[in-house]
Amino acid sequence: MARRYDTRTTTFSPEGRLYQVEYAMEAVGHAGTCMGILARDGIVLAAERRNINKLLDEPAFSEKIYIINDDLCVAVGGITADANVLIDEMRLSAQRYLLQYQEPMPVEQLVSSICDIKHAYTMFGGRRPFGVSMLYSGWDLNYGFQLYQSDPSGNFSGWKATCIGSNAAAANSMLDQEYTENMSIDEALSLTIKVLNKSMTMSKLSADKVEVAVFTRKEGHTYLSLLPQSKVEKLIKDLEEAELAKKEAEKKT
Amino acid sequence: MSASFYTKPANNGNAGVAMETSWDSNPGRQRTLQPITTGASVLAIKYNAGVIMVADTLGSYGSLAKFRSIPRVLRVNDATVAAASGDLADMQFLNTVVENHAIDEEIHEHGIAYSPASLHSWLTRVMYNRRSRINPLWNTYIVAGTEAGQPFLGYVNMLGVAFKEDCLATGFGSHLCLGLLREALDAAGGYAGLTEETATSALEACLRVLYYRDCRAYNQYQLANVPVAKPAQVSGPHFLQSDWSVAKLVKHYTE
Numbered sequence: 001m002a003r004r005y006d007t008r009t010t011t012f013s014p015e016g017r018l019y020q021v022e023y024a025m026e027a028v029g030h031a032g033t034c035m036g037i038l039a040r041d042g043i044v045l046a047a048e049r050r051n052i053n054k055l056l057d058e059p060a061f062s063e064k065i066y067i068i069n070d071d072l073c074v075a076v077g078g079i080t081a082d083a084n085v086l087i088d089e090m091r092l093s094a095q096r097y098l099l100q101y102q103e104p105m106p107v108e109q110l111v112s113s114i115c116d117i118k119h120a121y122t123m124f125g126g127r128r129p130f131g132v133s134m135l136y137s138g139w140d141l142n143y144g145f146q147l148y149q150s151d152p153s154g155n156f157s158g159w160k161a162t163c164i165g166s167n168a169a170a171a172n173s174m175l176d177q178e179y180t181e182n183m184s185i186d187e188a189l190s191l192t193i194k195v196l197n198k199s200m201t202m203s204k205l206s207a208d209k210v211e212v213a214v215f216t217r218k219e220g221h222t223y224l225s226l227l228p229q230s231k232v233e234k235l236i237k238d239l240e241e242a243e244l245a246k247k248e249a250e251k252k253t
Numbered sequence: 254m255s256a257s258f259y260t261k262p263a264n265n266g267n268a269g270v271a272m273e274t275s276w277d278s279n280p281g282r283q284r285t286l287q288p289i290t291t292g293a294s295v296l297a298i299k300y301n302a303g304v305i306m307v308a309d310t311l312g313s314y315g316s317l318a319k320f321r322s323i324p325r326v327l328r329v330n331d332a333t334v335a336a337a338s339g340d341l342a343d344m345q346f347l348n349t350v351v352e353n354h355a356i357d358e359e360i361h362e363h364g365i366a367y368s369p370a371s372l373h374s375w376l377t378r379v380m381y382n383r384r385s386r387i388n389p390l391w392n393t394y395i396v397a398g399t400e401a402g403q404p405f406l407g408y409v410n411m412l413g414v415a416f417k418e419d420c421l422a423t424g425f426g427s428h429l430c431l432g433l434l435r436e437a438l439d440a441a442g443g444y445a446g447l448t449e450e451t452a453t454s455a456l457e458a459c460l461r462v463l464y465y466r467d468c469r470a471y472n473q474y475q476l477a478n479v480p481v482a483k484p485a486q487v488s489g490p491h492f493l494q495s496d497w498s499v500a501k502l503v504k505h506y507t508e
Contacts, residue, residue, distance in 0.1 A: 100374065101371040
């Protein structure tokens with residue numbers, strides 16, 4: 001019944017739904033998990049690594065995390081080809097602003113402008129929306145560290161901690177319970193591993209199935225650094241030990 | 254902000270510069286060949302706690318002093334002012350664009366407004382791009398304001414030449430008055446030693462020199478003061494006192 005209203009992206013269904021937009025969000029829901037947590041002195045980004053094929057030549061910096069400019073990076077969930085188009089546009093947009101105003105583009109303005117483009121595809125032209133949700137991790141002089149999330153509808157909002165992709169609902173509810181204000185980066189890292197462990201599709205969390213990045217500032221520059229595998233392994237080990245200790249403590253009481 | 258479909262950057266061989274002109278397909282359209290109604294000098298100087306800028310309120314139609322109450326100083330926001338000399342139609346057009354930008358920023362409620370440096374940079378790009386299409390905005394702009402507790406003063410002209418200085422002047426002012434302003438700065442050991450009163454009187458003295466010696470100058474002017482920690486204020490019209498009694502010494506001059 002609803003099929004009649006499926007193919008026209010820019011048409012409402014009788015129940016007031018935009019099916020193509022919803023289907024795009026479905027596509028995102030099948031993609032690998034991406035998570036972001038805002039700490040007091042930076043942002044922790046984590047992404048599920050699915051392309052662990054040995055035959056892959058020359059790996060990129062990251063499978064899901066892309067650098068837009070000095071002070072902004074995005075973690076992508078959904079159709080990678082669609083995401084590439086948006087990433088290119090964001091990079092251009094940021095550089096155009098820098099050329100015009102000789103000041104870095106404020107993070108929210110950049111997010112807002114790319115979301116305007118995403119939204120345009122849901123409103124006119126008859127083309128399908130971008131099947132991409134993104135987590136934007138940025139820093140600017142006015143508002144410091146900021147974490148935003150956008151979805152195929154072109155809507156976006158600022159978050160303290162959020163997750164997109166598969167098992168995002170489980171991850172988000174866990175973040176809701178466990179997140180505390182003013183975390184340090186280390187605490188955010190522990191929380192990231194903890195949530196990923198519980199919500200990932202794979203049976204057990206291991207360092208080669210996930211990439212973790214830390215977005216911080218030092219001496220007036222912003223840095224995005226991917227944690228080396230060894231460090232991720234240590235975080236997982238620490239988590240396992242902590243859980244074990246907790247179980248022991250519970251047994252005793 | 255308009256939401257448009259994303260288009261991949263066009264792969265043209267002209268390094269991205271549009272070479273076709275709209276007047277080929279639109280013969281009614283013309284390039285700027287000469288300024289028509291013009292404004293004369295703009296002067297500005299930094300002082301210890303901000304920056305002051307003055308411009309007279311005359312719109313000259315060639316040598317005819319036609320419009321005697323044209324405001325040439327624009328308040329962009331609390332920390333930024335800009336004034337222009339040259340073609341007044343082009344100035345009014347650009348000022349509208351700047352004002353609309355400022356309104357856009359207020360609408361977004363970010364709390365992030367044009368800084369004098371970002372306005373100066375944007376203006377430079379606009380002026381240079383127009384000159385590169387051989388259709389300039391026939392103006393010289395001075396952008397004044399405060400940023401991060403420091404006074405800012407920048408110049409942009411119709412060729413897209415842009416620079417920043419402690420004292421600036423356009424048109425005749427750059428010939429007759431820049432020296433006077435620089436002397437005032439040197440006497441004070443830099444703008445940090447210049448008081449608001451000294452700066453204002455230096456600018457007034459310069460305006461007087463211009464009224465005596467520049468045929469397109471006028472004795473009614475606007476003054477903009479942007480103090481470091483307070484909002485910008487554009488005041489006017491102020492009237493310049495001048496003494497023409499020396500005129501009777503001029504041969505063949507009759508009252």
